[in-house]
Ligand SMILES: [Zn+2]
Ligand SMILES: [Zn+2]
């Protein structure tokens with residue numbers, strides 16, 4: 001026995017996988033048992049269960065189960081090994097199997113090619129005679145083809161971000177849906193709402209709102225989707241967003257900034273009218289505004305409006321007129337410098353008076369209707385200002401003659 005003893009020392013214990021498919025445990029094949037097997041002419045380890053499976057095995061009994069062909073009264077044997085395997089693989093229901101007689105007769109049923117259940121896939125899978133006999137129905141079940149199933153097994157459900165901007169929830173992109181995406185040749189995942197958002201959305205209705213443009217009486221539709229997104233993204237106090245109706249948006253989209261000439265004719269500068277202002281102007285039917293260019297606006301700050309005494313100060317007017325800074329700027333632009341002496345102009349009151357009395361006034365004798373004299377506009381202004389006397393309305397002759405015969 002000396003030989004055997006030294007041989008034993010050379011054989012180490014070995015871990016061997018459990019015979020139950022789906023079980024990842026091992027059992028120990030001792031050196032001693034290996035030696036025994038060798039002496040009986042076996043090189044491969046025997047089929048054995050791990051301790052856990054063996055314990056299950058011991059508590060099970062072989063059972064007779066009804067044949068899965070519903071028309072058949074026979075049974076098939078559900079043995080203990082199969083029960084352990086089903087338990088380990090977490091299969092809850094008893095497998096569908098045929099009795100031996102049905103199994104034999106199923107061989108004569110022709111297999112059918114059934115289209116793959118994945119939309120976008122044009123392959124088929126084979127519905128065997130056996131599976132047809134097991135099935136309760138004559139219509140085939142929904143199944144994937146082998147190709148799809150192989151791909152399916154490599155996939156995992158994925159959490160995708162909710163489609164609503166601002167929502168941090170996710171929805172589950174199932175393996176099946178991923179597979180369909182692949183089969184349809186789509187690159188991007190579908191965009192969907194998370195459960196909470198889709199629940200909220202179901203409680204919303206589209207709303208019609210007034211156009212944000214005051215002069216416009218049209219409306220626009222605030223969709224449920226947009227309402228939901230607004231609840232996440234809006235930081236404003238406004239309950240509703242301010243938007244344009246489709247027509248206004250269309251008009252607005254067609255507009256772009258415009259360049260206009262400076263309102264000082266002698267200036268070559270321009271100013272820009274913004275799109276928004278153009279839009280408002282068109283809506284209210286106003287004409288293009290006349291403005292100074294930026295450089296003129298800046299230059300304008302070098303000037304000040306000046307109060308200048310009325311040209312008729314000499315006649316006693318105390319009024320003033322305003323020499324506006326833009327007028328000063330205009331003179332500068334036109335002549336290159338400002339005049340040394342301030343311009344001479346009537347005050348607005350005098351100007352108006354002179355205008356209204358531009359043809360002067362004829363003084364006619366109230367007795368004999370003889371034209372006595374013509375007063376110029378300036379004369380009239382002086383009379384108004386009190387620096388000239390109002391002329392008598394009777395001629396010398398009539399006065400001389402009429403001292404004694406004054407009217408009754
Ligand atoms: Zn096991
Ligand atoms: Zn049967």
Ligand SMILES: [Zn+2]
Pocket residue numbers: 116117118121122123144145146147148149
């Ligand atoms: Zn397929």
Ligand SMILES: [Zn+2]
Pocket residue numbers: 162163164167168169193194195196197198
């Ligand atoms: Zn969401």
Ligand SMILES: [Zn+2]
Pocket residue numbers: 211212213216217218244245246247248249
């Ligand atoms: Zn509008």
Ligand SMILES: [Zn+2]
Pocket residue numbers: 262263264267268269270292293294295296
């Ligand atoms: Zn200008």
Ligand SMILES: [Zn+2]
Pocket residue numbers: 310311312313317318319320346347348349350351
């Ligand atoms: Zn005046």
Ligand SMILES: [Zn+2]
Pocket residue numbers: 365366367368369370394395396397398399
């Ligand atoms: Zn007279």
